[in-house]
Structure formats: C-alpha cells, structure tokens
Amino acid sequence: MDGYIQTGLGILVSLVLFIIGYRQTIGAKKERAKNANSSIIRTMMRRMVLEDYSPVHKDISRIIEGKAREFQVSSNDLLSEEQILNSLYTEVFDSDLISPSQRIEIEKRLNTAFDKVEKEPLKPTLAEFQQIKREKESKNESVTAMVLSTSILGTLTSALYSFYETKSFEPDFLLSALGVLVGSVAVLTVLITYRKSREIDVLPSRSSASIISSEFEADIAKILIKSGYKFVIEPSLDGLRPDFLVNVNGRQVAIEAKSWHGSVPFHILRKTIDYLHKLVSTEGVDEAILVTRKKDGIPVGIIDGEKISVLTINELANKLKGAA
Structure with missing residues (x-):
C-alpha cells in the first residue's frame, strides 16, 4: 500500500508543479496575447466608428507589431490580419450601438479591405522563416524541460517520502523511482495533448x-x-x-x-x-x-x-x- 501512496504522491507533485509552471510561463504569455488581440480590435473599432477609418492591410500589420511589443509577445502569437478583419466584421454586425446606415457603410469598407488582402501575394523572407522556426523550437524546448524537471522533482519527493517512512532506502528504490518518473512523464504528456485539443487555433500573422x-x-x-x-x-x-x-x-x-x-x-x-x-x-x-x-x-x-x-x-x- 505504501508503494502506491509513494507513486501517487510523486505523480501528484509533478502534476501540480507543472500546472503552476505552465500558467506562470506559457499560460501567462497566452493571456497577454489574448489581451493584445482585444486591444487591437478595440483600437480599430474606435477608429472605424468615430473617424470613418478604412482598414488597410499594412496598417493592421503595423498595429500587430506595436501591440506585440507593448504586451511582450511575438507578433506570430497574435491574430492574423484576416482574423482581425473577421473579428471587426463580427463586432460591427453584432453591435446594437451602431446605426443601421453606419453599419452598412462600415461593412462595405471591411469588404473592400478583405478583397485587397486576398489579392495581395506575399513571399516569406529567410529571416521570417528562421524566426518562426526559432519560436517553435523554443516553445517545444520549454514544455519538454518543464515536463522533465517537474517529473524529476516528483520522483525526488517520492524518494524522500519513502526515506521518511522507512528511514532507509529499500533495495527496490530505483525501480520505484523509475516508475514514478515514467508515470509522471506519461500523465503530463496526456495533459499537454488534452490542452492542445481544447485550444482554439489562432492563425499566425x-x-x-x-x-x-x-x-x-x-x-x-x-x-x-x-x-x-x-x-x-x-x-x-x-x-x-x-x-x-x-x-x-x-x-x-x-x-x-x-x-x-x-x-x-x-x-x-x-x-x-x-x-x-x-x-x-x-x-x-x-x-x-x-x-x-x-x-x-x-x-x-x-x-x-x-x-x-x-x-x-x-x-x-x-x-x-x-x-x-
């Protein structure tokens, strides 16, 4: 029975530490990206409604880069130009604070912006390719390091619990520790996969x-x-x-x-x-x-x-x- 408690304790510690670490790093970054997206849409809405502004692809790209720096995220973590236009169209269509005549006029401006975006070809540069690759590798390395470090901490907790109970390390200690390590990695991998399946895809810039x-x-x-x-x-x-x-x-x-x-x-x-x-x-x-x-x-x-x-x-x- 003590063996099950020891294993369960190690996996539980790994899980709790991973959730805390994830929320403080990757989760916090996603929250900043969410707030940046909301800020972009609010800014564009004010200009369209109050100043009759017509969205331009290059302007949206510049705003994305500016808000990315302001909220300390990568521009590739934010909504794409097309998604921002889609969000703006939805906000305008759904708003009861905009008069019908103004709504129709704004929707025409947005449709013009959609047509221009779809017709503009864009060739990626080598620098952009390398940036995307680095960001992907950095994120994968961060998650992997977090899984391994929290699993090891869970294993150490399990070992200390065993030592506290028996005042000595049993001969099967290594086998038990290995079981906790493998179990922790497996549980965290399942958790990461589940979180990815629940996430809403955000198209990059x-x-x-x-x-x-x-x-x-x-x-x-x-x-x-x-x-x-x-x-x-x-x-x-x-x-x-x-x-x-x-x-x-x-x-x-x-x-x-x-x-x-x-x-x-x-x-x-x-x-x-x-x-x-x-x-x-x-x-x-x-x-x-x-x-x-x-x-x-x-x-x-x-x-x-x-x-x-x-x-x-x-x-x-x-x-x-x-x-x-």
Whole structure:
C-alpha cells in the first residue's frame, strides 16, 4: 500500500508543479496575447466608428507589431490580419450601438479591405522563416524541460517520502523511482495533448502563415519525390496555377495545398471550392486533390466529387503508394 501512496504522491507533485509552471510561463504569455488581440480590435473599432477609418492591410500589420511589443509577445502569437478583419466584421454586425446606415457603410469598407488582402501575394523572407522556426523550437524546448524537471522533482519527493517512512532506502528504490518518473512523464504528456485539443487555433500573422504554407508544400513535394512521380510546381493552366501538377499513371492530377487544421472561414472555403471546379474544367487536368493537415471542421462532403477529393497529407502519401 505504501508503494502506491509513494507513486501517487510523486505523480501528484509533478502534476501540480507543472500546472503552476505552465500558467506562470506559457499560460501567462497566452493571456497577454489574448489581451493584445482585444486591444487591437478595440483600437480599430474606435477608429472605424468615430473617424470613418478604412482598414488597410499594412496598417493592421503595423498595429500587430506595436501591440506585440507593448504586451511582450511575438507578433506570430497574435491574430492574423484576416482574423482581425473577421473579428471587426463580427463586432460591427453584432453591435446594437451602431446605426443601421453606419453599419452598412462600415461593412462595405471591411469588404473592400478583405478583397485587397486576398489579392495581395506575399513571399516569406529567410529571416521570417528562421524566426518562426526559432519560436517553435523554443516553445517545444520549454514544455519538454518543464515536463522533465517537474517529473524529476516528483520522483525526488517520492524518494524522500519513502526515506521518511522507512528511514532507509529499500533495495527496490530505483525501480520505484523509475516508475514514478515514467508515470509522471506519461500523465503530463496526456495533459499537454488534452490542452492542445481544447485550444482554439489562432492563425499566425500573414507573413508567418505564408511560411507555414511553404513548409507544407515542401512536405508534399518530398512525398511526390519519394513516390517517384513526375510533377510540375505551379504550372500555368489557362490562368490557373495549382501548387502541383502530377502525372499519376498517365492521369494529370492537380494538387492544391492548404495547411488547414481546423475550421475555415466560409469565404475562403467557397473561393477554394470554386477554384477546384475551375481546375477540373481545365483542359489537361483529369483530377484535383485538396491536401490539408487535418479535415476537422472542413465540410468534405460538399467538396468531394467525381473529380475532386480532399485528403490529409498522410492520406495523400498512402494514395500515391497505392497508385504506384
């Protein structure tokens, strides 16, 4: 019985210390990012309502950078320019304090901003790519270090409890300590996975979103090369430029890569669906595949058709292996 108490105590100490450490570091950063997002939206709302301001993509980017410094977070932790515009549109549409005529006029200005943002191409720089990579590595290292350190502290607590009860270290001490360490790591890993599943995805700034998209396309290219298929990157097809055009056993398959992993705004989804239908209607294209990270939140049944399919990147790899 003492062995179970010892193990449970060690895991409990690890869990409590991890929760405290997480809230004081990563959790506090997320709270600052949340407050920064609210501040950006309030600032933009005041200017649009009181001064008839028309949102501009570059202005939003500058405000994001300024608020990131003010709240001591990375600009990549904040809402993207598109998400800020979506939030502003929702606030305007839902507000009873704005007159109907003013609401319609503000919505027109926001729609103009949406059109300009969607048409502006953006190429990520090497510096931006390296910044995103460093931030990802730093966050992963912080969580890993926190898991290991709190697990070790839990193991030490368990060992001290055992020594306090028996006044000596039992022969099976090392085995018991190892069990506490493994158990603590397992429990904390489950907790981290659960927290990630409950978090609402926040798209990064437009520059980092472009970088993430480029990384995703590079992963698809690696799969195509590994599977031995011949492909062309961004071919020109009657004004359309799919990310890849692949020759699969004589069939020309257009692949459109979208690094989605959650709910997608309807206007973006509708635009993508229209684009896929244009692709399969183009001469020289037999099939179109939309490749995403995850299909959660994407109405696959609406998109899937005779010549159009939606696959995750893992499903794409398996499909190409089967077609080889």
